[in-house]
Amino acid sequence: MREQHSRPDHLGRRDFLAVTGTALALASAPALAAGQAKRSGEIAAGLSERMLTLDPANHYSISTTSVLRHLFDPLVDVTNDSKFVPALAETWRPVNNTTWRFTLRKGVTFHDGTPFNADSVVFTLRRVQGNAKLIKSFVYQDIESVEKDGDYGVVVTSKRPFGSLPAHLTMLGMLPASAGKNEEAFFQKPIGTGPFRFASWTHGDQIAMTANPTYWKPGIPKVEKVTFRFIPELSTRTAALRAGELQVIDRVTPDLVETLKGTRGVKVLDVPAIEAQRWIFQLGKEPVKDQRLRQAISLAIDRGVIIKELLRGYGRPVDSPVPPGLIGHMTLPPKVYDPEKARQILKQAGYANVSVDIVLMKDFYPKQLEITQAVAAMLGDVGIKLNIKNLEIASAREQRTAGTYDLFFSGWAHMPHDPDWYFGQWFTKAGSEKLTRYANPRVEQLIAEGRVPDAKVRQAKYEELERIVWDEDAEIWLYYTVAIYGVSDRLRNFEARRDYYVLLSDVSIV
Amino acid sequence: MKTYILRRVAQSALTLLGVSVLVFVILRVLPGDPARMLLPDGAPESAVAELNRQLGLREPLIVQYGLFLRSVARGDFGQSFQYRAPALRVVVERLPATVQLTVAAMLVTIAAGVSLGIGTAVRRGTRYDVAGTILAVLGQSLPNFWLGIMLILLFGVALRWLPTSGFAGWTSLVLPAVTLAAFPTALVARLTRSSMLEILNRDYIRTGRAKGLAERSVVLRHALRNAAIPVLTVIGLQIGALLGGAVITESVFAWPGMGKLIVDAIFFRDFPVVQTVLILSATVFVAINLLVDLLYTVIDPRIRYS
Numbered sequence: 152m153r154e155q156h157s158r159p160d161h162l163g164r165r166d167f168l169a170v171t172g173t174a175l176a177l178a179s180a181p182a183l184a185a186g187q188a189k190r191s192g193e194i195a196a197g198l199s200e201r202m203l204t205l206d207p208a209n210h211y212s213i214s215t216t217s218v219l220r221h222l223f224d225p226l227v228d229v230t231n232d233s234k235f236v237p238a239l240a241e242t243w244r245p246v247n248n249t250t251w252r253f254t255l256r257k258g259v260t261f262h263d264g265t266p267f268n269a270d271s272v273v274f275t276l277r278r279v280q281g282n283a284k285l286i287k288s289f290v291y292q293d294i295e296s297v298e299k300d301g302d303y304g305v306v307v308t309s310k311r312p313f314g315s316l317p318a319h320l321t322m323l324g325m326l327p328a329s330a331g332k333n334e335e336a337f338f339q340k341p342i343g344t345g346p347f348r349f350a351s352w353t354h355g356d357q358i359a360m361t362a363n364p365t366y367w368k369p370g371i372p373k374v375e376k377v378t379f380r381f382i383p384e385l386s387t388r389t390a391a392l393r394a395g396e397l398q399v400i401d402r403v404t405p406d407l408v409e410t411l412k413g414t415r416g417v418k419v420l421d422v423p424a425i426e427a428q429r430w431i432f433q434l435g436k437e438p439v440k441d442q443r444l445r446q447a448i449s450l451a452i453d454r455g456v457i458i459k460e461l462l463r464g465y466g467r468p469v470d471s472p473v474p475p476g477l478i479g480h481m482t483l484p485p486k487v488y489d490p491e492k493a494r495q496i497l498k499q500a501g502y503a504n505v506s507v508d509i510v511l512m513k514d515f516y517p518k519q520l521e522i523t524q525a526v527a528a529m530l531g532d533v534g535i536k537l538n539i540k541n542l543e544i545a546s547a548r549e550q551r552t553a554g555t556y557d558l559f560f561s562g563w564a565h566m567p568h569d570p571d572w573y574f575g576q577w578f579t580k581a582g583s584e585k586l587t588r589y590a591n592p593r594v595e596q597l598i599a600e601g602r603v604p605d606a607k608v609r610q611a612k613y614e615e616l617e618r619i620v621w622d623e624d625a626e627i628w629l630y631y632t633v634a635i636y637g638v639s640d641r642l643r644n645f646e647a648r649r650d651y652y653v654l655l656s657d658v659s660i661v
Numbered sequence: 662m663k664t665y666i667l668r669r670v671a672q673s674a675l676t677l678l679g680v681s682v683l684v685f686v687i688l689r690v691l692p693g694d695p696a697r698m699l700l701p702d703g704a705p706e707s708a709v710a711e712l713n714r715q716l717g718l719r720e721p722l723i724v725q726y727g728l729f730l731r732s733v734a735r736g737d738f739g740q741s742f743q744y745r746a747p748a749l750r751v752v753v754e755r756l757p758a759t760v761q762l763t764v765a766a767m768l769v770t771i772a773a774g775v776s777l778g779i780g781t782a783v784r785r786g787t788r789y790d791v792a793g794t795i796l797a798v799l800g801q802s803l804p805n806f807w808l809g810i811m812l813i814l815l816f817g818v819a820l821r822w823l824p825t826s827g828f829a830g831w832t833s834l835v836l837p838a839v840t841l842a843a844f845p846t847a848l849v850a851r852l853t854r855s856s857m858l859e860i861l862n863r864d865y866i867r868t869g870r871a872k873g874l875a876e877r878s879v880v881l882r883h884a885l886r887n888a889a890i891p892v893l894t895v896i897g898l899q900i901g902a903l904l905g906g907a908v909i910t911e912s913v914f915a916w917p918g919m920g921k922l923i924v925d926a927i928f929f930r931d932f933p934v935v936q937t938v939l940i941l942s943a944t945v946f947v948a949i950n951l952l953v954d955l956l957y958t959v960i961d962p963r964i965r966y967s
Contacts, residue, residue, distance in 0.1 A: 201925070203743050211701035284715050286700060289708035354744050354751050355925075356828070356917040382826060382915040390813045390825040545693025545930055552697070561702070576703040585706050 190362050192660040193376040194642070196653050197388045199402040201355040201381045205341050207324035208279040208287045213564065214401075216322050217652040218379050221360055223324020223343035226253060226272065227317045231648050233425070233476040233568045235317055239267065239325055239344065245604035248312040249295075255303040259367045261327045262342045262349075269299040274328040276307065290319055290572075312602040314609060318569035346372040346656040355381060373644075373659035389637060392417060398639035398660065401653050404517045405463040411637045420647035423467045424634040425474040426564035428516060430509070430627040431577070432557065435588030439507060439557045443500040445624040448507075449486055450493040451533045452526055458630050461522050466630035471617055473570045474631055476649070478606060479613030483621045486628070493533040506536040509558035512547040519560050522629070552585045562632070566650065570613060574598045578620060587625075594619055669954060673947045680943040681733075681936070685726050688932050689718075695742050695930040716742060718932075729936070738940075739933035743926070748933035752919065752941065758828045759918040762910070763903045765838035766845070771896065774846040778853020778892075783880060785858060793850065800847025809840040809913035826915040837914040841907050845899045852895055856888035863887075889960060897953035901946040 200214035207219050226240035240253040259267040280291040293309045300306050307316065325344065330337040341349050346368070347360035357380040362372050380397065382388040389407055391397045393414045403411065403419065411419050432439040439445055458466035469486070473479040497505070511519055520541060527537040537558075542550065550556050563573055576582040579598055583589040594616045601612035620626070636647045643659045696712035713719060717728070732739065738748040781793035816836060817825030824833040860866065861884055869879045908920035919938055926934035 204745060206745075209745060211703075283708075283711050286704075286712075289700075289704055353917060354746065354754055355922075356915075380827060380915065384912050384915065386810050387813065387826045387913055387915055390810075390818050391827075394818045394821055394825045396825055396827075543693075544928060545691075545698055548697050549692040549694065552694070563703075572703055576705070582705060 189370065190364075190373060190375050192374045193378065194374050194399070194655055194658065194660050195378045195380060195397045196655065197380050197382045197391055197397040197400040198653060199381075199383055199385065199388065199400075201383065202352075202358065202379070203355060205338050205349070205352070206285070207322070207326070208275070208282075208285045210286055211566075213566070213651045214379075214381070214653075216566075217654060218358060219324050219343075220345065220652065220654060221347040221377060221656060222341060222345045222349055223326070224259075224345050225323055225325065226255075226320045229318070229321045229568045229650075231422075231646055231650075233649075235321070235568075238321075239272075240320075243317050245314075246306070248603050249309050251307045251309075251313070251316055251604070252300065253305045253307070255305065256367065257303055259344050260365060261344050262363060263327075265327060265329070267325065267327075267344050268302045269305050270302075270328040271325050272305045273297050273299055274331055275323065275326045276305075278326070278331070279323065287323065311599075312604065314602050314604040315567075315569040315571040318567045318571075322567045347377055350376075357381060368656075372656045374655070377655050379653075392637045392639065395639070398642050399645060399653060399655075400637045401634075401651060402517075403635040403637050405465040405635070407637075408463070408465070408635060416640050418638055418640060419635060420638055420645070421465065421633050421635040422647040422649050423475070424564065424632045424651065425477060425566075425568065425649045426562060426632045426634075426651075427469055427472065427474060428466075428560075428562045428629045428632060429472075430629065431559045431561050431587045432626065433554055433559075433588060434583075434590075434625070436554060436557065438502070438505055441500065442623055443496050444502060444505065445627075447493040447496045447500075447502070447533065448530065448535065449624050449627055450489045450496070451530050451535065452486075452627065452629070453488040453529060454486065454629060455488065457522055457525060461518055461525060462630070462633075465633040465635060467633065469628040469631055472573070472620065472626070472628060473613065473617065474565055474649075477565055477568055477570055478609055479570045479601075479617065481614050481617060483617065490529070490533050497534055502534070504534065504536070506538060507557040508538045508540055509560060510547050510550050510556040511539065511541045511560045512544040513541050515544060516560065516562055523560060554585075554588065558627075564651065568650065571598075571602060574601070574613070574616065578616070578625070589625060591619065591623075666955070669951055673951055676947055677940065677943055681730075681940055682726070684936055684939045685729060686722065688930070688935060689722060689725070691930075693930050695932060698929045699742060733940075738937040741926075741934045742931040743929050743934070744931075748931075748937045751934060752922065752937045755917055755919045755922050758916055759907070759920070761834055762837055762841060762907060762916060762918055763900065765834050766841040766903055766907075767896075767900060769838055769842035770845040770849055770899065773842070774849030775853050775892070777846070777850035779857060779880065779885065781850070782854045782857035782861065793854075797847040797850045797854075800843045800850075803843065805840060805844065805909045806913055808843055809836070809910055812836045812840060813913070826913075828917050833914075837910050837916050840913070841903065841910040845896075845903065848899070849892060849895060853888065853892050856891050857884060860884045860888045886960065890957065893953060893956065893960070897949055900949055901942070 198214040198217065200212055202212065202215045202218050204210050204215065205219065207223055224239045226238060227243065228236050228238040230236055239256050239259065241256050242254045244252055246252050253272065255269060255272065261267060276291065276294065276297040279285055279287050280294045282288060293311055293313050295308045295310050298306050327342055346363055346366045348363050350359040350361050352358035357378060359376065359378045362375050366372065382391065385404060385407065388400045389403065389411060392400045395416065408419050411417050432445060434440055454468060458464065458468065471481045471483050509523060511523060523539050527539060530537045551559050565573060575598060577587060578589055579595050580590045597612045597616040601609045603609065634647060634649060634651050638645050641660050643661065645658045648654065694709065694713065695716060695718065696709045700708055700712060717725065740746065741748045741751045744751050777793050777797065781790045784790050813825045813836065816823045823835055827833055866879060866884055869883055907918055908924045910916065911918040911921040923935060923938040926938070
């Protein structure tokens with residue numbers, strides 16, 4: 152056996168490996184420890200509404216907004232209590248009534264490593280404004296110009312005041328300017344700045360996303376993978392939650408709450424939503440053109456019973472057309488239930504045995520048929536006959552456009568946490584032309600004046616106009632809805648949102 | 662024989678053309694406006710009009726149909742209004758799930774239906790016959806929807822043996838296939854039974870038994886072959902029904918098949934998708950029925966076509 156001399160100034164291979172190994176281990180220990188605290192696990196969510204597109208500018212679907220928020224960041228985010236907070240824009244301020252200036256966050260990269268800067272914002276905004284085929288395009292038609300102000304500043308000017316622009320921007324994910332080269336190819340594998348990266352999707356069925364390790368918010372996301380499955384059938388969605396296949400589902404109806412509460416490992420979270428269920432009138436047509444009849448109808452409806460019995464308490468009384476938390480909310484005198492007064496008004500106005508038609512979009516809103524039938528009984532009590540026409544969605548909308556209805560079961564979720572769209576659509580002459588045919592010059596003027604960026608001015612204008620439409624009984628505001636979610640006990644930090652969004656970037660799973 | 666085949670093929674082509682015209686016209690005559698279904702309720706009328714124009718829906722009907730035929734000849738079925746992707750691609754994406762479900766349900770139908778039919782026919786009048794008939798009646802009367810949800814609750818939620826829904830691996834195929842097969846299985850079972858009973862009474866069967874043939878041979882080789890014709894017809898028709906009519910099963914199981922696709926497309930007035938699915942389904946249906954017709958000549962030499 153040959154003698155091995157270990158030379159003191161030369162590390163033997165074993166020693167070298169031992170030292171290097173230890174050094175490496177020590178160096179990576181903090182990263183390892185942080186990594187272990189950072190991300191682990193997968194979350195699967197079940198949404199009721201199918202997602203049809205990966206293009207943030209080409210839809211107005213709530214579920215699609217939820218999902219795409221994970222791939223893309225908007226300039227501005229909105230919290231659950233309707234506060235607007237920085238996302239890709241650090242600040243935004245109105246330079247004057249028709250100009251907004253945005254300062255952008257630095258150090259953000261897209262999923263392919265390219266930097267986010269003003270080019271991306273200019274491209275995204277010009278694209279949505281200029282391409283009439285995009286579903287969101289009509290919202291941005293008021294934009295006159297979008298210009299860079301350095302690499303991290305953008306100035307947007309509009310033809311009329313656009314005070315709700317930041318609110319609308321919470322729903323518009325920022326795209327890289329390079330998407331413009333080949334949009335169809337881009338949207339096969341989209342790239343954003345969001346907390347998750349696109350992995351795969353099948354049209355209308357499910358989408359999978361993996362964590363973005365270089366996301367600009369530290370510690371986000373908290374899981375490695377997120378899958379959204381689109382399951383319109385409620386019983387199937389709840390079965391998947393109960394079987395542990397999904398960890399969160401949305402749009403649970405009040406009658407399934409007890410079943411879910413009784414399931415081990417599952418809990419129910421609910422929150423009053425920013426959505427009002429309302430019956431609209433065909434204001435251009437007899438008999439509901441007559442304000443007295445509308446008032447009588449309103450007095451004859453016991454909203455409390457609807458909330459308590461039909462919705463099992465999962466509803467809130469409406470105190471203003473704008474839900475709490477949003478600009479414009481106020482407390483108006485409640486719409487009382489007074490059938491005796493309703494009968495008096497009808498008698499004085501000469502309405503004996505009046506008959507009105509209500510059109511429903513089949514299966515659109517939960518419990519809509521039961522509620523309508525209950526109200527039909529209430530109206531029958533005061534001498535108004537309600538004919539219920541439960542039609543297929545497209546046909547119902549046709550009738551609404553044609554104006555061949557008296558009442559229409561409708562709703563409005565105040566996306567994006569701003570009432571300007573609601574007022575502009577339903578209470579201006581142009582907006583309601585093929586809807587309610589509403590026309591009130593004073594209200595129209597107030598809506599226009601309420602478009603300025605100044606929040607105090609907007610609040611004052613909206614309060615004045617709401618008093619008018621409330622008194623006019625322009626609509627029957629039935630109740631605010633309550634958003635109900637089924638959530639696995641394994642999830643931490645899931646927030647039940649008032650806007651029906653399911654957001655998972657800061658949710659972890661055990 | 663050759664003229665028969667050629668005639669049938671020509672008939673099939675004409676049928677398909679007729680289907681395309683019917684589908685095209687009906688969609689555009691129905692009340693309901695595609696743009697209004699795609700845009701949110703809060704979109705102004707100008708946006709609705711503009712989108713309709715972009716979708717090519719403002720042209721006269723005959724112009725729209727002509728453009729449609731021309732692009733179909735190139736293999737282009739148009740862009741889905743909902744998905745803004747080629748309609749053909751959207752539909753083809755659904756093919757694997759649809760084919761798997763249809764084939765699985767068909768296999769269950771043939772295996773379970775025919776065996777149940779033979780079994781009850783051979784044991785006619787016994788309690789096996791009664792039990793089998795009750796099963797068949799249940800299969801035809803239990804609503805698809807209810808059966809599917811019950812199976813999900815039992816095997817998915819309570820026992821956790823199988824996935825509750827979705828399209829992932831062969832285990833997720835079991836419950837939807839069984840649910841979808843319930844009705845056709847019952848139908849095939851009852852038809853097989855009555856057809857078998859009719860045949861088993863014939864003279865040549867008695868002859869076969871007198872000759873000393875094994876009962877098994879009598880039943881399976883001789884009786885079944887003769888009883889097969891009406892059963893085969895029904896099976897052929899069921900394939901067509903399965904392809905298009907699986908919508909309830911697909912809804913309950915969140916199965917990404919063509920049934921749900923087309924129902925959603927109809928509700929949303931997604932004309933290109935509806936047209937694509939209907940024309941493709943009609944093609945498959947027509948082809949299968951042509952095949953069945955040709956199979957008759959193989960099975961029953963008595964049938965001759967001039």
